[in-house]
Amino acid sequence: MSTDIAIVGIGQTRPVRRADRPLRTLAVEAVQAALDDAGLDASDIDGIITDGVIMPHTVPREFIAAQFGIERGFDGGTSFGGAGNACAPELAQLAIRGGRARTVLYYFGVDWGSRAGGPYGFHDMYPAKMAFEKPYGFNAQPTYFALWARRYMHEYGMTPDDLAAVAIAHRDNALLNPLAQNRKPLTREGYYDSRLVAEPMRVADCCLISDGVGAFIMTSLERARDLRQPPVKVLASRFASEPFTGDDIFTQQREIVRVTGAHRAMEAALAEAGITRGDIDFAELYDCFTISLLVQLEDLGFCARGEAPALVRERGIGVHGGLPVNTHGGLLAHSYLLGVEHVLEAVRQLRGQAGAAQVASAEIGLVGGWSIPDYGVLLLGRDRR
Amino acid sequence: MSDALAPEFTAFNRWLAAGELRLPWCDACRRHHWYPMPRCPHCRASDIGWRAVAGRARLYSWTEVSHRFDPRYQGPLPYIVALVEFDDAPGVRLVTNLVDTPREWLAVHLPLVADFRAAGETPPRVLFRAALTRSE
Numbered sequence: 325m326s327t328d329i330a331i332v333g334i335g336q337t338r339p340v341r342r343a344d345r346p347l348r349t350l351a352v353e354a355v356q357a358a359l360d361d362a363g364l365d366a367s368d369i370d371g372i373i374t375d376g377v378i379m380p381h382t383v384p385r386e387f388i389a390a391q392f393g394i395e396r397g398f399d400g401g402t403s404f405g406g407a408g409n410a411c412a413p414e415l416a417q418l419a420i421r422g423g424r425a426r427t428v429l430y431y432f433g434v435d436w437g438s439r440a441g442g443p444y445g446f447h448d449m450y451p452a453k454m455a456f457e458k459p460y461g462f463n464a465q466p467t468y469f470a471l472w473a474r475r476y477m478h479e480y481g482m483t484p485d486d487l488a489a490v491a492i493a494h495r496d497n498a499l500l501n502p503l504a505q506n507r508k509p510l511t512r513e514g515y516y517d518s519r520l521v522a523e524p525m526r527v528a529d530c531c532l533i534s535d536g537v538g539a540f541i542m543t544s545l546e547r548a549r550d551l552r553q554p555p556v557k558v559l560a561s562r563f564a565s566e567p568f569t570g571d572d573i574f575t576q577q578r579e580i581v582r583v584t585g586a587h588r589a590m591e592a593a594l595a596e597a598g599i600t601r602g603d604i605d606f607a608e609l610y611d612c613f614t615i616s617l618l619v620q621l622e623d624l625g626f627c628a629r630g631e632a633p634a635l636v637r638e639r640g641i642g643v644h645g646g647l648p649v650n651t652h653g654g655l656l657a658h659s660y661l662l663g664v665e666h667v668l669e670a671v672r673q674l675r676g677q678a679g680a681a682q683v684a685s686a687e688i689g690l691v692g693g694w695s696i697p698d699y700g701v702l703l704l705g706r707d708r709r
Numbered sequence: 710m711s712d713a714l715a716p717e718f719t720a721f722n723r724w725l726a727a728g729e730l731r732l733p734w735c736d737a738c739r740r741h742h743w744y745p746m747p748r749c750p751h752c753r754a755s756d757i758g759w760r761a762v763a764g765r766a767r768l769y770s771w772t773e774v775s776h777r778f779d780p781r782y783q784g785p786l787p788y789i790v791a792l793v794e795f796d797d798a799p800g801v802r803l804v805t806n807l808v809d810t811p812r813e814w815l816a817v818h819l820p821l822v823a824d825f826r827a828a829g830e831t832p833p834r835v836l837f838r839a840a841l842t843r844s845e
């Protein structure tokens with residue numbers, strides 16, 4: 325018989341454009357907050373997971389273990405950023421089911437608000453980009469996704485109004501969340517007043533830049549039921565990727581406008597959880613840009629190719645819409661911690677602790693995490709005993 | 710910006726500096742690919758050479774960039790980044806800048822030709838411009 329696991333504690337620092345203390349200090353604060361939330365002591369933790377690319381160079385696992393006195397019997401690294409945040413429960417589940425760990429800590433954060441080069445500098449790790457793209461000024465994520473938006477406009481007749489609708493819906497959601505970094509109301513006029521940076525991408529189409537850390541703690545559902553918070557059950561956490569590199573994925577795929585891995589990860593997760601898309605009450609998706617949110621809705625199967633603008637227009641993605649998406653404001657308006665904040669928001673929703681942004685009778689939530697070419701789907705549910 | 714060029718990348722720039730556009734060519738599956746890499750991304754063979762393309766291409770997508778994201782990029786603003794597909798290397802796309810192409814002509818599939826005016830720079834760059842000129 326397999327062992328179900330649950331998320332039992334969440335913690336985070338307030339995301340800001342530029343923090344007044346180092347990333348390692350923020351990580352310690354977020355981990356302590358997650359322990360306090362769960363009512364656990366650091367000595368209860370026997371495994372630590374984080375991403376395999378960013379944290380090893382900034383806040384490595386042994387630093388957190390040493391700061392908290394954690395004796396690790398399990399250690400895991402997963403995909404960087406988005407997919408890693410959604411797939412950490414997959415690793416924790418394997419470890420807990422396999423008897424390698426009882427209670428596993430995950431943390432992730434960035435200081436791209438204060439680090440030189442920020443998110444653009446992160447892509448310096450790709451040698452072909454450095455050699456053959458950056459000399460042409462194709463040197464930042466907004467320029468890559470501008471090519472997506474232009475191509476998608478050509479293929480499906482999308483208009484700038486469709487992008488505006490996504491930006492406005494996310495800002496409206498952020499207004500309901502006291503932790504969101506951008507709580508300035510956004511109107512249609514305000515969207516068009518926002519500066520073009522890589523046409524058709526405006527500042528309002530781009531995610532924020534943030535300093536901050538999020539953390540969460542996972543253990544068996546059985547143990548979770550004795551802890552302080554209502555357990556949030558992991559229904560499925562699944563990783564999928566495609567054989568591309570960060571160098572070639574934005575230019576050499578047969579169709580560049582698609583979210584690699586999303587479809588396969590989603591199908592695997594739905595099958596494992598034994599649910600359908602119609603059972604999902606809200607979705608926290610990797611909205612690095614307005615256009616990437618739209619295409620993700622399609623690759624995850626919420627609508628057919630080319631129909632995401634109509635889904636946003638007709639079904640609605642606000643907290644009270646037909647498909648509530650990024651109920652905290654997302655990467656566009658809450659913070660850009662590469663999706664760890666999406667996991668924390670999904671947990672709050674399923675505990676009924678999302679305040680003004682609470683989705684009525686939220687039973688099942690989806691978190692979609694992207695770290696090109698990797699994708700992670702996390703399905704979480706209320707514990708229905 | 711590309712001081713430490715990976716060894717498999719240098720041939721492209723050497724050909725380009727000499728005014729010739731050559732792309733990696735797999736002798737096993739007889740297809741071009743991009744970028745330079747140890748194994749062919751189509752058939753995984755490692756018999757890879759370099760073969761010239763004629764420099765005729767079509768516009769796949771583009772963006773006009775009006776923000777200096779990276780201070781290391783010193784070109785004038787705004788500028789047009791284009792992704793172009795070669796007529797004689799199907800599926801291979803190159804990132805480039807467009808020159809001498811009226812803004813109102815920009816459309817997916819616009820025919821383009823390679824322009825070597827920046828091939829003598831460090832690093833060498835190949836630009837593209839509309840295949841037709843205003844008078845044609």
